[in-house]
Amino acid sequence: GQSLEQPSEVTAVEGAIVQINCTYQTSGFYGLSWYQQHDGGAPTFLSYNALDGLEETGRFSSFLSRSDSYGYLLLQELQMKDSASYFCAVNNADSNYQLIWGAGTKLIIKP
């Protein structure tokens, strides 16, 4: 079967750095995406990795290791507005490249 695992909740302090991990089991892996969702809002795209390594976009970075079926999202200089749920999602080439989603990690930021 296909599955993604990520922590259900992470707590961090404003200004700090936090890493949200994601491990996956899937055939036909094509790429790993990260989305952010604020309470009551819609998911918005953050980052995408198809190849091994680090992708950086401002305060956010995402890493992928295909051999380890593992990725993470790194958030630096945390701000209160970063309080949200973060989802990893895998593109599956065996299923028309549809996204398979993790259950999400709720990031709680304390002042």
Next chain:
Amino acid sequence: IAGITQAPTSQILAAGRRMTLRCTQDMRHNAMYWYRQDLGLGLRLIHYSNTAGTTGKGEVPDGYSVSRANTDDFPLTLASAVPSQTSVYFCASSDGPAETQYFGPGTRLLVL
């Protein structure tokens, strides 16, 4: 630029009733999707369409149907609603199947 719009924003529906959730995008994206998100969970794909005129089943298609008569619209129909279909429904679109997905604001549906 509106992006993706969904209607209604929220709805309370009696079990057994038929309901169509509307989704329209103005980005000329080829692919569109319907997801449901239950409290505290990730998104599950209901149906998708890679291009106008074609549709496919996702992870949880039972009880739902879709059509894609044109590029912009992708309605989702619940033929006979059941309480287990209480959820938040998100429509999304992308340039292609493996491209970044852009989401509508969601429809909150309560089936009693």
